[in-house]
Amino acid sequence: xxxxxxxxxxxxHIGKSKLQIWEKTPGGEEVPIESDDGFSRSYPAWSPDGxxxxxxxxxxxxxxxxxxxxxxxxxxxxxxxxxxxxxxYGWWPDGSRLLVSRWN
Numbered sequence: 001x002x003x004x005x006x007x008x009x010x011x012x013h014i015g016k017s018k019l020q021i022w023e024k025t026p027g028g029e030e031v032p033i034e035s036d037d038g039f040s041r042s043y044p045a046w047s048p049d050g051x052x053x054x055x056x057x058x059x060x061x062x063x064x065x066x067x068x069x070x071x072x073x074x075x076x077x078x079x080x081x082x083x084x085x086x087x088x089y090g091w092w093p094d095g096s097r098l099l100v101s102r103w104n
Contacts, residue, residue: 043088
């Protein structure tokens with residue numbers, strides 16, 4: 001099992017128009033959370049227990065986005081909120097809910 005206590009995630013530009021979230025492992029290796037699948041990923045927020053990462057996923061080109069939760073256990077994304085104009089700002093302290101905003 002991968003532990004995230006010393007890991008970080010950071011957005012990086014890929015190509016001309018995509019942001020990607022990279023995981024920096026305790027050993028210093030940088031690995032993309034997901035790679036070239038046509039989505040830009042941004043606004044990451046770790047769950048309080050460090051096992052899940054919520055972020056905005058947006059199809060590029062375009063501006064349709066959704067909020068997904070990535071699990072460090074199975075390294076897969078799960079759709080949490082479908083729609084457009086959402087950003088992730090954080091988690092409830094107990095990890096039961098996400099704090100998101102919607103802009104017009």
